[in-house]
Amino acid sequence: MNNSTDKSNQFTMSDIKDSNISGVAGGDFSGNVTQTITQLKESTQPEDAKMGDLLEKLQTVIEDNDSGLSERDKTKALKHLNAIAKLAKDRNNSNLKDLAENALDALPTILKRGTGLLKLIESQLGQNLDQIMGTIQEMLAQD
Structure with missing residues (x-):
């Protein structure tokens, strides 16, 4: 019997510290979103900060x-x-x-399921959903 230990399949918590673990059945994803948006808002690029502000407002309305x-x-x-x-x-x-393109297609469909969400978006963000999604797409297209 060989007593050597193969450590290739072992990992520690530090190995997964940057992973997006959301727990059982999806868990609370809000913290991950907040962290990503905060990083965007702290960017030195003005367009990134604007995108962060817009996404933060949209997150607030969704929640x-x-x-x-x-x-x-x-x-x-x-x-x-x-x-x-x-x-x-x-x-x-x-x-x-690829992920964001799929997200841009799916997000409006999901948001339209919310019975009060479209009115909430307009009152909180001052634009309708189509305008907001168009703004996001334009901002992502800029380099």
Whole structure:
């Protein structure tokens, strides 16, 4: 019997510190989104800070109790918002481009499920959902 220990499959918590672990069945994703958006807002690039502000406002509306979204839809929407924020931070990452493109397609559909969300968006952000999504797409297209 060989007593040598193969450590290739072992890991420590420090190995996964930057991983997006959200716990059982999705867990609370809000903290991850907040962290990504905060990093964007702290950028020295003015467009990144503007994008961070816009995404933060959208996050607040999504999480609002009056949004009419189910918890499942809130989690989905936040995951899509996070993908968009990550691309805004790292616009040359082709993997993030694919994720964000899917997020930009899926997010409006999810948000339209919220019974009071569209009115909440207009009152809180001063634009309708289509205008906001267009602004996000324009900002992501800039380099």
